[in-house]
Amino acid sequence: MSGWPEQSRRASQPIPPTEFEPVIGLEIHVQLSTNTKMFCGCALAFGEPPNTLTCPVCLGLPGTLPRANAQAIHFGLMIGLALGSELAPRSIFHRKNYFYPDNAKNYQISQYDEPLCRGGHLGEVRIHRVHLEEDAAKLVHAGASGRIHGSDASIVDFNRGGTPLAEIVTEPDVRSAAQAREWLTLLRTTLRRLGVSDVNMEEGSLRCDANISIRPVGSTELGTKTELKNMNSFRYLERGVNAEIARQEELLRSGGQVVQETLHFDPHTERITSLRSKEEAHDYRYFPEPDLVPVSTSDQMLAAARAAMPELPAAREERLQSLGISAASARQLAWRTELGDYFEAALASGNAPEAQHIQPLANWVCNELVARVGEDDPNASNVTPGALAKLVGLVSAKAVTVGNGKLVLDRLVAGGGDPAAIVEAEGLGAMAGGDDALEPVVEAALAANGDVAEKIRAGNLKAIGAIIGHVMRETKGRADGAEVTRIVRQKLGL
Amino acid sequence: MTAARNTSSDVTLLTAAGAVEAIGRGELSAAELFAAYRAAAADDALNAYLWVAEDAPAPGEGAALAGVPLAVKDLFCTEGVPSQAGSKILEGYRPPYTATVVAKLAAAGAPLLGKTNQDEFAMGSSNENSAFGPVLNPWDRTRVPGGSSGGSAAAVAAGSAPWALGTDTGGSIRQPAALCGIVGLKPTYGTVSRYGMIAFASSLDQAGPLTRDVTDAALLLAQMVGQDARDSTSIGFPGEISLPCSESLAGIRLGVPEELSGGGGVGIEPGVLDAFNVTLRLAESLGATVETCHLPHAPHALSAYYVLAPAEASSNLARYDGVRYGQRVEDGGLVGMYTKTRSQGFGREVKRRIMLGTYSLSSGYYDAYYGRAQRVRTKIADDFRAAFDAFDFVVTPTSPSVAFELGAKTADPLSMYFNDYCTVPMSLAGIPAISIPNGLSEGLPTGFQLCGPAFSENRVLEAAFALEQAIGFDASGGRA
Numbered sequence: 009m010s011g012w013p014e015q016s017r018r019a020s021q022p023i024p025p026t027e028f029e030p031v032i033g034l035e036i037h038v039q040l041s042t043n044t045k046m047f048c049g050c051a052l053a054f055g056e057p058p059n060t061l062t063c064p065v066c067l068g069l070p071g072t073l074p075r076a077n078a079q080a081i082h083f084g085l086m087i088g089l090a091l092g093s094e095l096a097p098r099s100i101f102h103r104k105n106y107f108y109p110d111n112a113k114n115y116q117i118s119q120y121d122e123p124l125c126r127g128g129h130l131g132e133v134r135i136h137r138v139h140l141e142e143d144a145a146k147l148v149h150a151g152a153s154g155r156i157h158g159s160d161a162s163i164v165d166f167n168r169g170g171t172p173l174a175e176i177v178t179e180p181d182v183r184s185a186a187q188a189r190e191w192l193t194l195l196r197t198t199l200r201r202l203g204v205s206d207v208n209m210e211e212g213s214l215r216c217d218a219n220i221s222i223r224p225v226g227s228t229e230l231g232t233k234t235e236l237k238n239m240n241s242f243r244y245l246e247r248g249v250n251a252e253i254a255r256q257e258e259l260l261r262s263g264g265q266v267v268q269e270t271l272h273f274d275p276h277t278e279r280i281t282s283l284r285s286k287e288e289a290h291d292y293r294y295f296p297e298p299d300l301v302p303v304s305t306s307d308q309m310l311a312a313a314r315a316a317m318p319e320l321p322a323a324r325e326e327r328l329q330s331l332g333i334s335a336a337s338a339r340q341l342a343w344r345t346e347l348g349d350y351f352e353a354a355l356a357s358g359n360a361p362e363a364q365h366i367q368p369l370a371n372w373v374c375n376e377l378v379a380r381v382g383e384d385d386p387n388a389s390n391v392t393p394g395a396l397a398k399l400v401g402l403v404s405a406k407a408v409t410v411g412n413g414k415l416v417l418d419r420l421v422a423g424g425g426d427p428a429a430i431v432e433a434e435g436l437g438a439m440a441g442g443d444d445a446l447e448p449v450v451e452a453a454l455a456a457n458g459d460v461a462e463k464i465r466a467g468n469l470k471a472i473g474a475i476i477g478h479v480m481r482e483t484k485g486r487a488d489g490a491e492v493t494r495i496v497r498q499k500l501g502l
Numbered sequence: 503m504t505a506a507r508n509t510s511s512d513v514t515l516l517t518a519a520g521a522v523e524a525i526g527r528g529e530l531s532a533a534e535l536f537a538a539y540r541a542a543a544a545d546d547a548l549n550a551y552l553w554v555a556e557d558a559p560a561p562g563e564g565a566a567l568a569g570v571p572l573a574v575k576d577l578f579c580t581e582g583v584p585s586q587a588g589s590k591i592l593e594g595y596r597p598p599y600t601a602t603v604v605a606k607l608a609a610a611g612a613p614l615l616g617k618t619n620q621d622e623f624a625m626g627s628s629n630e631n632s633a634f635g636p637v638l639n640p641w642d643r644t645r646v647p648g649g650s651s652g653g654s655a656a657a658v659a660a661g662s663a664p665w666a667l668g669t670d671t672g673g674s675i676r677q678p679a680a681l682c683g684i685v686g687l688k689p690t691y692g693t694v695s696r697y698g699m700i701a702f703a704s705s706l707d708q709a710g711p712l713t714r715d716v717t718d719a720a721l722l723l724a725q726m727v728g729q730d731a732r733d734s735t736s737i738g739f740p741g742e743i744s745l746p747c748s749e750s751l752a753g754i755r756l757g758v759p760e761e762l763s764g765g766g767g768v769g770i771e772p773g774v775l776d777a778f779n780v781t782l783r784l785a786e787s788l789g790a791t792v793e794t795c796h797l798p799h800a801p802h803a804l805s806a807y808y809v810l811a812p813a814e815a816s817s818n819l820a821r822y823d824g825v826r827y828g829q830r831v832e833d834g835g836l837v838g839m840y841t842k843t844r845s846q847g848f849g850r851e852v853k854r855r856i857m858l859g860t861y862s863l864s865s866g867y868y869d870a871y872y873g874r875a876q877r878v879r880t881k882i883a884d885d886f887r888a889a890f891d892a893f894d895f896v897v898t899p900t901s902p903s904v905a906f907e908l909g910a911k912t913a914d915p916l917s918m919y920f921n922d923y924c925t926v927p928m929s930l931a932g933i934p935a936i937s938i939p940n941g942l943s944e945g946l947p948t949g950f951q952l953c954g955p956a957f958s959e960n961r962v963l964e965a966a967f968a969l970e971q972a973i974g975f976d977a978s979g980g981r982a
Contacts, residue, residue: 064597064598064599067826068821068826069579069597069598069599069826069827070579070585070587070592070595070597070700070701070821070822070827071577071578071579071585071597071601071697071698071699071700071701072697072698073696073697073732073733073734073735074734075731075732075733075734076734103817105816105817105820105863107820107823107840109823109825109836112821112826113820113821114820114821114823115817115820162836164825291864291865293816293817293860293863293864293865293868294863294868295813295814295817295863295868295872298703298704298705298735298814299701299704299733299734299735300734300735301734301735
């Protein structure tokens, strides 16, 4: 060994701390929840016994021909409308040729230079294109590696083969892993709202690859990109992208160069490995699929797609804000469709609070309810939207204290029911301000905490908290804190 | 056997239409007819059949085709019956479903008689590319029957089938029909479903009838056409195919393209050209006008075809990989299995075309080859459209030569490809074309090809019928 590597490492170590900016584009594959597969009549289902949802067409038997699924095209047009894309009046399918056992014909029917949708944007990220294609079958590799090379045997389950996919490709507008994750959340909500997919990353109905490059801040040129695959959850997406950004930064800082390649993110070890091998250095030999006529997007198809469009998260966010809801709550309600639906059902329940109390209702949904139901759909919980609206009404009217309101919500989550009835049955109603019952309790509290009373009298108003706590214990939370404070100040002559 | 069939009571001497009528009149039973053909097919000495049916279902009440059995080219998928496309890689393959057109014909009363030999994956013009041995020409067993539907053509010519189903990609119905002295029709692309036809080149493949006369071709085609939801490129036929009856060509304008009729010195055999010219004079005597026309891009058709068809084939044949069906040759790993399975499963010509097609679709070559060939294809279709502004039909010799000797061209692919010189332009244009027997040259059949605009099948059949009546071809040489 010469001394060169050592020298160069030493020389490269004090490289000035250039700030790098990541440039990220996303490629998202969405399994469409059509009734049947993309090019045959087989049903779509997840978790059926292997190779039970197959036919001669999706098994690629000799002599079979594909036919395009009209519902998948309809869904593709809806996605295009949701993303503000230009919908092609005519698009064509191509064959993407490659040999692999997950592919019954050894070519995938996809779209190439004439996709269904071009352009558009979602939020701050521009869309490059949206096209339709068929999913590959599922390979299961026996043996240690879990990959086809080096496995003892591989078996193919063609149930998934031919599932309709929409591939959504963004422009390289994403600048951080966190932004990638947040944007993908918005996309997922939008697609869920459209009803075109289950958009479940764990089950693979939503899959995201990222094209990642970095460049010095201020530069307008693009660096060499890598394609990172296999980030099958939102968390892994963020971690994987961050890991790759870190890897590229380290490479560049140590004087190395990024090589354009496809990378695999292992969520367990969080390691990134290259997928490159001879077999994967593909020339896909794209050519127009001669077995399918071009897709002509008729006025009727466009009208049907437009008619099927629901309100999308971005529009809902805007509308909710116009009702006087804070930007943060509006986004949370709009981006989690089921929360938004729950909130709007509560508003429409007839128990809705006065306009000035809409924000508290949003807070109760976004904070208290979410804290209790987690990722589950609140619409499926024991708490009906009407019950929550009624509870928020009681709290807003000071008929129940905030603390007891939370207690009532616990009861509702556990067993449902009517909040007013629970308040009544458990004696949780607030002690009203003018209520004679509160004054003696406060007096007793002051008497029992003479030292605290002295501190308050001496000007330490924070000490009132201890008195309030005492009163709350005595009244089982029914007292109104502000009212207790008022009475304390009155009694102590402050 | 042959002697026994050459009696007046031999039901296999009847044309299919004649048999339908005889059955209708109660003079003949479908079962008797099937038995006679089954015996003849089982006794076939031409290697025309790869499989022969044991029995046939009785035709439905009032079935249009009355139970007249049908020989079917091997590449049509037939449920539970070997469907091997003439290839070792599909040896013994029995599909779980039946091709649409075969099912339609069976429903119309034409049950399956047998599967006929063919060039492997329909790639060839002599039937010598079959993995199951060449078919012999019934007129001269030292010669080829043409291809790729050579088994179907030989069976019909020899009388071991009343009619047969073939496929035509660049001439694979018309050329063997010409070389065997029978009628072969390639319909307009899209009129007949391709579902269940083992594909060679998807944008060109089309099923069609091989029959003893034009009437039979019309009778069979009438039951074949129709849009099929399983084939997105199928269009069906506007209206119905009717049986031809015209004996006149009065007012018909025939265009003879200089580029395809020997005028440009394209190497059409003198005897074939003579027979062609005799029929042109005959057409004039029937009232037709005959004039030279031009298809300026036709000389490039063969080049374009041998880019486009192999390109599609290279992709269509990718599925034969040993994973799911057909032959598998194990070699430890995946790539080894792919390589050995395909190296040993495919024949030389198929491999040659896969290589050609793979090359022409490759990154960096696509525009120069595939893209340019597509543009030539468009030009050729435009040439025909222009010709049909001035002419009712364009006519040419079907094949540049009569049947050649076995082995004569196997060492020279280009001279083999040249067999399709006159038939490929119509395939690229997607238009209907028929070949009818046109007299003999050196004692062997020649073919006369007539083509018209898309969906002009009825007019093509009428004109071909009129010519056929006037020619009065003696087909007995094929049954000797």
